[in-house]
Amino acid sequence: MRFRLTKDQRALRDGMRHLLERRFDREALWGAVEAGGGAPGCRDAGGDGAGVGGPGVGGEGRSGGGPRLDRGLWRALGEAGFFALRLPEADGGVGLGLPEAVLVFEEAGRALLPGPLLATHLAAGAVPGAATGETVVAAVDGTLVEWLGEADVVRGDAAGALPLRSLDPLTPLHRVPARQPGPRDPVAALLTAAEQLGTAARVCELAAQHARAREQFGRPIGAFQAVAHLCAGMLVRTETARAAVYAAAVTADPVDIAAARLLADEAAVRGARDCLQVHGGMGFTWESEVHLQLKRAWVRTHRTGGVTESEEILAAALAAGEA
Template sequence: MQLVFTPEQEELREAVRRFFAAKSSSAAVRALMEDATGYDAAVWKQMATQLGVQGIAIPERFGGSGFSFVELAVVLEEAGRALLAAPLFSSAVLAAYAILDSGDEAAAGELLPGIADGTRIGTLACTEDSGQWDLGALTLPATADGAGWRLSGVKSFVVDGHAADLLVVAARTPNGLSLFAVDGSAPGLGRTALPTLDQTRKLARIVFDDVPARLVGADGGAAAALTRTLDKAVLALAAEQVGGAQRVLEMAVDYAKVRHQFGRPIGSFQAIKHKAAEMLLRVESAKAAAYYGAWAVADDSEEVPAMASLAKAYCSEAYFFAAAENIQIHGGVGFTWEHDAHLYFKRAKSSQMFLGDGTFHRERLLQRIGV
């Protein structure tokens, strides 16, 4: 397993960072927070045509660039650093991997090229009103008719569900948990935007009223495939969290150098040094967990399930700790709406709960390592 980024991967990082610095500034992010769609269609198109990030990890035979999960993690780390407001995670991670892991070549050939070139926005509709990420808690039923399948029920907390052209839906048939592709314009499909703590990541509640759907993969065979998808998703989220954690660490250190109190920079005070040192320790440890997990996926290692839960639990707490300490180091100005510190704090908090909280993943880790 290669545990060092290659020069090409570092060049990718620099290119993506420059793009996000220009297109995902604080002003742009704040404008999109107030926008109902939550993303800039022109920037989304540029991401596809200039960088190709939507399809970076999608195989070439399905219209993507065919790079590994490590390159995708690099992109997501930079997206987290810039608080990118765009459906990148929902489309390039959740929807794309759900289709790939299903093993349905026909569905992949039809659905993935649009995701790869950015003309189709996808998402995964998994959780229901309970918000549980345990697959055993999913109850939305799918029924067969002469023309195919129909869905009736509710999915909730669906990332970018308000804007998705394609919904990959986890539902139950008499044979068990299955995956279905639903067109965003299908009759009987209702969407309601949900109020969120983190306004940079939109969530929606989706109501299915006898909605036509296409089976993806084997009837009743989605549990194992969806588990693999969610393991990759939590590692992708860990990479995003690392990017945000690194950025708030830099914000705190930069401020500690220029803010003076009692005639000296506050960074010279031991209490501030201790805070910054603890932030650095946790951020670097989070990087180690996230990077190792990304390489494990790229290497198709049997360690992926354990690393996924370990990285999600640790990176979630590291990011939240760093975001909270950033506010403390900034003092009064850090609590204001005008300062960006609260944007990262809210993303950190929402990311703690997304795809399962620390308690959920610690319990899962223990199960996976046989404790």
């Protein structure tokens, strides 16, 4: 089985990266953070280590001062086929598959693109306007809803939802009362893993750049063994996760997807923490991108069942002799 990207797939990936560089570059990223009340002195970024806290002001959407969705950017994504990528051509979509969706979601994760990307993508074909970016869709995922206040359509029962303080200043969250969980969507888990892969690749890149540029005792810090080992570990975890995510996109096997999700979550969260270590005190400052990558990675770990559900799927497959 071949997992090497085709020429068209590479062009798709590069095209999405160029689109995001034009429409959501680093300046736009920080503009969105500051506009959403995330600048020092006006943010309330409390929460636990899982990335969410108690009821507060961080995720109130249209009802409060949380981040706002850029509708122009959302429509540009729709025009580029981001949401309709897997929709059949006969239904007005692009007609591609999971491998191509993984590539564009990886780029979205790398750029820290805000918004309910996953929910809107999965709603294409079922919710009018979702495929073109004219309709913003939120979805109840367990007990959490991302971007509820900015959504035009909510899939699932969000009655009684309460806003949470989100650790990620660009992902407003609401919590809904605990209900019987619905069927797990392996595609949602895989595309979340793709976003985590994008974060893992980006923080690896940031760490390597800093290790080459920052000097101590007359030498780049990357020349010191401790820093080199951190960077090497980040690269190994990223490329291992990449192989697993790309393979799962080809097989679409739930067990493969569970393994890919576990590896991608680890590569993103541990990679961002190691990137902070490479940056030292500079990495903990508000102006650094690294902490935004770590916070987004933490929030994503709570989507679609998270680590525990993936571990249970793998354990069941091993017990049945299928893995």
